[in-house]
Amino acid sequence: PGTRRRRGGGAKGTGRRWRRRGIGRRDRRAAARLERRPAPPPVRLTRRGRVVLVGAVALLSLVGFWLGTRAVSHAAVQVVVPSTAGLPWVEVRHGDTLWAIADVLSGGDDPGAVVEEIKRLNGLPDPIIHPGTRLYVPRDIAGVVR
Incomplete structure (x- = not known):
């Protein structure tokens, strides 16, 4: 008599909850709220x-x-190292210095020149040497080779 039946039947919230076309009412409201928000200010x-x-x-x-x-x-x-093939060599022992080795090899002559020649032959940037290193020495002064 004066009551209307809902489409889908039953109490509120039952039946089909989806629509065939478009977006739902809630989604439309959320989209409208997003459109009304002001744009963030520029940085x-x-x-x-x-x-x-x-x-x-x-x-x-x-x-x-x-x-x-x-x-x-x-x-x-x-560093350009000259060919050391066939040159005599000395193995550095603990406590040896380049100057001490050059002094022994120079036989009383200027050890500074021998140090420079040994540095050139071995491509050493400075006179620091480490035990176990094989140092090539010039042929003409290699009278004493260990």
């Missing part, structure tokens, strides 16, 4: 922020430049 950098940003970019650029130049300088340094 603004203060003077302090700009200084920090420029400083950070400059610092990163300098670090990259510095690392790049170090890599290039290491790649460019190439």
Whole structure:
């Protein structure tokens, strides 16, 4: 008599809960709320922020430049060691120094020249040597070889 039956029948919440086309009522409400929200304000950098940003970019650029130049300088340094085939050699023992070895090999002459020649033959950048290292010595002064 005065009551209407719902489509899908039964009490509220029963029956089919989906629609055949489009989006549901809840989804429409959520979409409408999203459309009404104002857009976020654009990002603004203060003077302090700009200084920090420029400083950070400059610092990163300098670090990259510095690392790049170090890599290039290491790649460019190439030690040219002359052929040591057939040269006499001395094995460095604990407590030996390049100057002591050169002094023994020079036979009283200037050990400085012998040190420089040994460094050149072995490609040593400095006179530091380690025990167990095989040092090649010049033929003309290799009178005493251990």
